[in-house]
Amino acid sequence: MTKIAAIFPAFGCAYLGNEGEILRGLGGELDYHIERAADYAGLDAMAFEASRDGSFESELQSQYAVYVYGATVSRLLRTGRVHSACAAGYSMGLYAALHHAGSVSFETGLSMIRNAYDAIEAASAGRAFGTGAISGLDRADLQAIIGTRTDVEIVNENSEHGFLVSGHLEGVMRLLERSREEGALHSRLLPFGSPYHSKFMDAAASEFQEGLPRYEIEEPRIPIVSTIDHRLITTAAEVRRDLVDNIHHGISWNRAVRRMTLLGVDTFIECGPGKSLCRMLRFIDPEATAVNIQNLHVMIGEDIPMRAGALSR
Numbered sequence: 623m624t625k626i627a628a629i630f631p632a633f634g635c636a637y638l639g640n641e642g643e644i645l646r647g648l649g650g651e652l653d654y655h656i657e658r659a660a661d662y663a664g665l666d667a668m669a670f671e672a673s674r675d676g677s678f679e680s681e682l683q684s685q686y687a688v689y690v691y692g693a694t695v696s697r698l699l700r701t702g703r704v705h706s707a708c709a710a711g712y713s714m715g716l717y718a719a720l721h722h723a724g725s726v727s728f729e730t731g732l733s734m735i736r737n738a739y740d741a742i743e744a745a746s747a748g749r750a751f752g753t754g755a756i757s758g759l760d761r762a763d764l765q766a767i768i769g770t771r772t773d774v775e776i777v778n779e780n781s782e783h784g785f786l787v788s789g790h791l792e793g794v795m796r797l798l799e800r801s802r803e804e805g806a807l808h809s810r811l812l813p814f815g816s817p818y819h820s821k822f823m824d825a826a827a828s829e830f831q832e833g834l835p836r837y838e839i840e841e842p843r844i845p846i847v848s849t850i851d852h853r854l855i856t857t858a859a860e861v862r863r864d865l866v867d868n869i870h871h872g873i874s875w876n877r878a879v880r881r882m883t884l885l886g887v888d889t890f891i892e893c894g895p896g897k898s899l900c901r902m903l904r905f906i907d908p909e910a911t912a913v914n915i916q917n918l919h920v921m922i923g924e925d926i927p928m929r930a931g932a933l934s935r
Contacts, residue, residue: 624911627847627887628699628706628722629879630692630715633684634814635898637676641691644915648922650698655690655728663732665690676895681815682739685714688894689735692718693728695893695915702922707887708854710847710878712899713778713818714738716868722893723842725861730837738830738869745826746816752791753777753814754798757784758807767800777819779874781905788817823870831866849873852881875899879906889913891921 638644645652659665665686669678678684692715699706699722711719717731726734756764761776764785768774774789774797787797798809817823839858846855850867852874853860879890879902889911892899897914904912913921 624889625707625886626704626889626891627882628696628709628719628891628893629899630709630711630718630722631688631892631894631896631899632711632713632715633676633681633688634812635676635688635894635896637674637895638897638916639674641895641915642671644918645691645694645698648698648919650694652690652694655694655697658728659686659690659732662729663736682736685735685739686732688715689718689721689731691915692894693721693731695891695918696722698918698922699891699893704891704921706844706891708845708847708882708885709842710849710882712849712875713868713873715894716846716849716865718893719846720839720842720861720865723844723846725840725842725846725858726837730839734837734865737833738826741826741829742816742818742823742869744829745823749822750791751789751815751817751822752794753786753788753812753817754794754809755784755786755812756798756801756806756809758805759783759785759801761785763804764801767804768797771797775820775872777817777872779872779876780902781876784876784902784905786812788814788820789822819868819870819872821870827866827870830869834862834865847878847881849875849878852877875902876906879903883907883910891918 656667660667666683670687709719709722717735720726721731773793774787776785777788778786801809839861841858848855848864850871850873855864892914900912900914
């Protein structure tokens with residue numbers, strides 16, 4: 623029996639270009655979510671419709687857009703009786719994963735995105751940060767290149783040989799160059815101005831944590847797999863902890879996916895624009911079934927029950 627994980631991408635993912643047409647064709651109430659996000663959080667609906675490649679003038683608008691797509695696909699899965707055994711969010715995809723699990727409302731997720739964005743922007747102001755992608759080295763090799771340097775660190779492990787690094791821009795640039803010299807297949811600077819998931823965001827995490835008590839957070843209806851320490855998040859208190867940690871702790875999408883497969887997950891549904899997570903899945907678990915927005919229609923309307931037995935910690 624199929625066991626499904628709903629996985630949610632973050633802003634910066636590559637769009638297909640026809641996400642709107644696909645979701646409207648499936649009746650996923652995309653326009654409903656756009657209107658709610660525009661009224662509640664100031665989503666620029668015109669920019670949303672115009673951006674077919676996921677590029678926005680504002681990084682905040684980009685985050686809102688990916689969240690809206692994720693919430694729309696989540697609703698499609700619910701109305702199509704496609705049951706998720708667990709969920710996980712890649713980076714800022716955590717907010718959509720929590721909404722899918724019933725832990726936060728659609729509006730609460732929008733508010734959290736805005737407050738995290740503001741805290742991160744404030745912590746980054748006046749400082750030149752950068753984020754880079756490196757592939758072709760393993761973690762030990764990359765860590766050896768970093769050595770005792772404190773201006774850059776590994777912030778995400780996408781696969782056994784694919785990483786994101788972040789820190790001071792000059793240090794990131796030097797690390798990208800050095801990694802190429804040491805045999806990396808690819809290394810490039812990404813268009814992100816803030817060092818997400820790094821120690822440089824400690825102040826942002828503290829500021830975000832101060833505002834958490836005002837949010838209504840429920841116990842997740844399905845477990846959330848933490849990308850930080852790969853535990854199963856099942857309580858509201860654990861949700862709050864992961865929300866804070868997600869801002870300033872390094873994550874591992876590779877290990878989160880492997881945890882889900884160890885729990886019996888064999889089908890991953892990417893709930894959002896593009897198919898970046900499905901592509902990564904090929905390097906983590908090539909035997910798993912990967913579903914993205916392009917082939918979502920084959921799942922909708924079919925009753926695919928969760929395997930018997932609760933997921934264990």
